[in-house]
Structure formats: structure tokens, C-alpha cells
Amino acid sequence: MSVAVHTDDDLAVIGAGFVHLDYAATAPCVRAAADAVNALLPSYGSVHRGTGPRSQTSTLEYERARDVLADFLGCHPGDQVVFTRNTTDALNLLARALPPGTTTVVFDGEHHANLLPWPNALRLPAPSSPDEAVTAADRALRNLRGPVLLTVTGASNVTGEVWPIARLAEVAHRHGARIAVDAAQLAPHVPISVAEIGADYVALSGHKLYAPFGSGVLAGRADWLDAAEPYLAGGGASAAVGDRIGDVRWATGPARHEGGTPNLLGAVSLAAVCSALAEADRSALRAHEQELLAQLRAGLRRVPGVTEVSLFGAHSERVGIVSVTLTGRDPSEVATRLADDHGIGVRAGKFCAHPLVRRLTAEAGDAGCAGGLLRVSFGLGTTAADIDCLLAALGSV
Template identity: 60%
Template sequence: MVSVLSPTEVKLPDGSSVEFANLDIAATAPCLDVVAAAVADLLPWYGSVHRGAGALARRSTREYEQARETLYEHLGCGPQDTVVFTRNTTDALNLLAHVVPAGTTVVTFDAEHHANLLPWREPVRLGVPRSAAEAVSTLDGALRRLPGPALVAVTAASNVTGELWPIAELAETAHRHGARIAVDAAQLAPHGPVDITALGADYVALSGHKVYAPFGAGVLAGRADWLDAAPPYLSGGGATAAVSSDFTVRWHDGPARHEAGTPNLIGAVALATACRALAEADLTEEHRLVARLRAGIAALPRVEELRLFGPEAPRVGIVSFAVLGRDHDQLSTILGRDHAIGVRTGLFCAHPLTRRLLREATDRLDPAAEPPGAAIRASAGIGTTEEHIDRLLAVLADRT
């Protein structure tokens, strides 16, 4: 059974103690116990990667490249693909933006996280679709109008609503028009398989801190040709195959080209360990708890769930909602201070989308009301219990 390291109890202002209800897992997931154990086992052997011939360097290099191989297999990579370790999803997508060939148009949706909105140079931004089918048809129409090569950049699961995007259909559409597709898998990876081949993706990006491996590593995986053709993302040791006396540089091909400097060995091993564990995890209970949370929110008269595609759309363990007539920051403070419930409040690094969904949610409740300036997001995962969900719903019922 997969489990997480987390505080069992926290003190409340009245002096009592209660089990902490971590419902902010979508932002930063706690550490899996097997990940902590793998890190503890490796630390005595920590040394230089790809540098040195001693026992520590040999062990560290072997562990680092085994972690890469684990990610290669876990993500369903093929012979044309490579795996580059990065800091997180944002870093991975910025790396991809760095290597996109000149003359390639990037196409994305206004529904994206900032990490998949802001790195691209002069992208074509498509409107927020109202259904999965509309997302596919909108992309098809946009690619028909483009004169040259394109890269489609899209999320697999919304970090605002948790809804799944039709990645396989979007990939088929992109490839039919000769385009590539990059998938932000940050929110999908903790809740289900991320397989490049099965999805039809050309690139996927994800973060360790979303998949219960909070040690500062992420991954860009996918086709190697653009990565090998571009100048290094960072210039420095490790990326260089040779530097002459006149400072002419020959760069490595492969992952090393974009992994200059001392790599994050601990982060890479933690991420690989987490992915192996998640591949064996039973997430049935998570789905049940999310359904319980959504049903409870739907029963509250002044609370409305944010959604893109409709109430029946498949989703991961994320539920964001608007509360009319309450200050969201104050309410989240009450949840944390008085009830030991951790949630997220704000616009979730997806400001255009969240503001739009807040307006739509308010209209469903009271068209004459002003939409709140922020939403609250509750996210479930490994370690979430039914009592956590019911405690949140009870406070919302009392406070709204």
C-alpha cells in the first residue's frame, strides 16, 4: 500500500488536536514513504554524477541514469525519444520553448496554466472550449489556417477544474496537419498513467513535487531531434563535449546537452521512485472521495463548482469552487487555523481562465451578484480520507 509522510495531528487555537486534512495536494504533494526511504538510502552514497571514478561517483552516476531509464519506460518513450531532467514542469516547458525551431507556430488554449501560456513566442491562442469535442474542432480549424509547421501545447488535466482534456484526439488532429503536440502532464501524472505512445504525444512535461517526490526535479520527455539541434538551454560544464583553447565549443547530444552543471541526483531518484510506486497504486478511493466532495458542494446554496466541460466530464482529484458573499482568503484562513484543513485560494496560476469560470459560476448562482475575486481549490490524493472531505463540507455548510 502506498502511503505518504504527513503530520498526524496539529493543534487548534482551543488547545485541542486534530488530524491535518491536506486538501492542497494539487499544489505540492506530500512525500511518499518509499520516496523518503530511497532518498535516505542514497544519501550516504551521494557524489558527483558523470564526474569522478570513486565509489560515490560510480554509484551516483548509475543511480542517476537508472532514474532516467525508469522515466523513459514509465512514460512510454520510443527510440526517437529522450528524457531530460529539469527543475519542474515550468522549467521543462521553457526548455521546449527554447528548442522550438524558427518558423514554427505554437498553438495553445486560453485555458492553460501560466507555465503553458507564457514561455511561447507569439503563440496562436485559442479560446476556452466548452466541451472536449469543441476543443478538438477548434484546434482542427486553427491548424487548417496555419501556413507552416506548428506545435500544439495543451494540458492533460486542468489545474483549476481537474477536468481531463481529450489528448489522444487532439494529438491525432495535430499529426493529421503535420504538427507536433506537447502535453503539460503535471496534474495528470499523480492520478493516472502518462504514456507518450498511448496519448500520441510528441512531448510531455511533469513535476516531481506533484507526484509525491518533492525534491526539486521535473522532466521533459519526447522527441530528441529538436533538443539535439538547438543550442544548450544552459551553457556550462556537463553540456560540453570539448572546449578548445580558442573557446570553440562542441556540445554533447542527448540529455547532457541541456543538463549543464551538477544535476539533481536526489530529485531524479525521488521522481523515478515515485513513478514506480504510483504505477502500482490503487486510486479507486480517490475517485470516490472526489465524487463525495463534488456532491457535497452541489448541495450548498451559495457555493458553486468551477467547470469547463460540464458536470459529467471525467476529472482528476481537483475541485475548485466559488463562494458568494464571503472573502475567500478569510475563509481559507479559518479552514486552516480553526479546523486544520489545508486548501488553496486564488487564481491558481491560470488567471484568465479562473476569472472567466468565476463569472460563469456566479451567473449560475445569482446573475446579479458580483463574482468573487478568487476561488478555493480542494484537491485530494494519497492520504486523503473521508473524514477530511466531510470536515471541509461541514465547515462550508456552517460558514456559507
């Protein structure tokens, strides 16, 4: 099998003609993902299901994609990489795989994907600082017995603030608990290593990471996943099926939770992006993003009636996501005006994080704002001119 040679063009964003600043919802596809799909289409076929050339090629590419994701995420030897539809799917899979009686500890500042799936959940108030997050987790975990999972976001989809994952992992492990990280918003902006940050599980979505819709990953420790009932019962998840109902021997490893024909093109396109990012100068990409973030935040402070919201304070570490309240204005109306009159795409609403948005609007003195917040988010392909365009348009609106 040939090894791809990556160039700067691999991370070039496909599409032009408008200013897209809604990356936190869906990041645009990059050239590496599109090229990987186009290269595979002429020979693509069933995965793990045949001996013909199409099936053999597809199976090799699918398993190669799994290896690429394991490397990209810095997994331990023996960790599993299970392909899912998206982060929500991945976290629901993990919730279904928890040992009986597991207590889940979660902050109420999470995206609904990491707030709603968990049985027997202990919900903590969203902290006002990274230190408070660590202290609150420590206090909660010390009183729990049996299997325990602490599940947290890597970076907020509302404020962009980066959570103290390594410190939370240390606290969790000190109390015999495990930690899962919703990396949907962190992975596109910051390199992640499961081994280095001490995470037991990481979940992410392809459509946040410059790949098409429909692909996601749950990566992490194998024991809970191997002991759980299959997430989707069917072909692929079953190793042998007898003549009587219930006479089934289930597969082990990732296949156990990948029932049905897998999303080969999604897996391959996601792996292509991860491979290109792994070879890029991510420090330079991060520095450029921080320059744009400073430009955006400084410009927003000059727009009357605009107030940036934050959990951890003005100087906390962030990725390229900023949300604001708009005094006396409906964020949805403003977002529509930006799109219709200026060709600028942003997001308005509560971003599937209703408890957090309610708190942030209240703290900003806008508790009655039923429309939620206006969110600006960006990444690869965003330029200083894009930020200037938004600021000028927002000022006029």
C-alpha cells in the same frame, strides 16, 4: 545494483496532524521518495564527474532514474528524458528548443507555465467541451504552415477536468504538427503513455507527484532537442571547449540541456515514486479517488452559496480537483478560516491560470470576485473522513 521491492507502504503519505487538501499545488511526499533519498545519502556524490565509488554509484542511480521515467511515461525508443526543476522549467526548455519560425497553438485555459513561454503563439479561447477543443484545434492547425506545436494540459489545475489528449494528438499529427502535454496534474492521478496517447512531448513536476521539490521532466522526441542550443550553457552540456570564445562542441542527448551539477536526489526520489506507482493497482487508486470526488461534489452542492465551476460540464471526466465560487465571501478569508480554525489546508486565488479563472467566475455570476476561487484537491492518503471534515468546516464557516 539491487532492484527495489515495493510494498503498499511505499505509497504511504508522510506526515499527519492536519487535513491537507491542496495536492494540486504540492502533493505530500510518500515513503518511497524518502526511503530512496535516505538510502542514497551515505554514498551520494558527483554525477558524470568522477571515477570514485561515490561518483560511480551516483551516476548509475541518476541514469537508472532516467530509465524509470522513460518506462513510467511509456516513451518511444530514442525519446529523450531531460531532468528539469519542474513543469515550468521543462516547458520553457521546450520553448527554447523550437525550430525557428515555429508557431505554437495554445488554449487560454492553461496554467501560466503552458501559456507564457511560447514564442509566436496563437492563443485559442478555452473550449466549452472536449469536442469543441478538438474542433478548434483542427480549425487552427489546418491553416498553419512550417513547424507547428499544439500544447495543451492533460488535466486542468483549476477544474480537474481531463482533456482529450489522444484526439488532439491525432488532429495535430494529421496536420503535420506536434503536440506537447502539460501532465503536471494528470500524471499523479492517471497512467500516461506517450506512445499510446500520441504525444510528442510530456512535462511534469516531482512535487505534484509525491516527490520533493526541485525535480521535473521533459520527455519526448529527440530531434528538436538535439538541434537546439543548450538550455543551460556550462559544464555537463559541453563536450569540448577550445581556447577561443565560441569554440565549443556541445553534448548530444539529455546532457545537452542538463548543464551544471544535476539534482541527483530529486531525480532518484521522483523515479522511486514512479516505480512504486507503476507496481501499484492504479485502477483501484483511481476508483477510490472517484469515490472521494463524488462525495466531495455532492457535499459541496449542499453548502449554501457554493457553486462548482467547470469548462466541460458536470459530467466531464475529472481528477481529484474541484474549484468553487463563494457567494458574498472572499475565498482567501474562507481558506484562512479553514486553516486557522479547523486545521484544513486548501487553496484560494487564481492558481496561475488568470484568464481561465476570470472566465469561470464570470460564468458563475461572480465576475466581481477579485479573490478568485476556492480549490480543493486530493490524492494518495486522502480519506472519506478528510472530505467529511472539510464539508462540515465549510458549512460552519
